[in-house]
Amino acid sequence: MLSASLIERMNAQITLEFFSSNLYLQMSAWCDHKGYPGCAAFLAQHASEEYQHGRKLFTYVTETGGLAVIGAVEAPKTQFAGIQEVFDQTLAHEVGITAKINALVKQAMDESDFATFNFLQWYTAEQHEEEKLFRNILDRIRVIGADGKGIYWIDKEIGKLAKGAAAG
């Protein structure tokens, strides 16, 4: 059984994961609208993953006898200056999520809730992968450039990541 305080924080994380999903889906809409289908496909796929992150937490809270509660999900931003800003913001967002997951892990450890500590290890590993992924995308943007013809190639490169993730 989760402590009341841990349930509250896990519920806040569920809400945050659904926000992440909406944020990336909204970013994918902006990319589609601007004519960047590769980025749109990648971000839409990532939005589905975030939804699953929320559902996995939701199931865990429920299975451990807590009441999963979905809070108000903030509306995501709809306009971006360009691809660089979109991916700068995805990385910043993921770094913030990592801090939230770390705080949850620490609380589970402090409470000697080893089942929850163990459950959260999946999120710890996932955050490492996600930060790595978004840093890699920003590196590609820096090398190829997001102006003029560069944007065409960047969009193709990021689109390949979406296909890779789908196949993996």
Ligand code: OFO
């Ligand atoms: Fe992007 O990993 Fe969940 O939030």
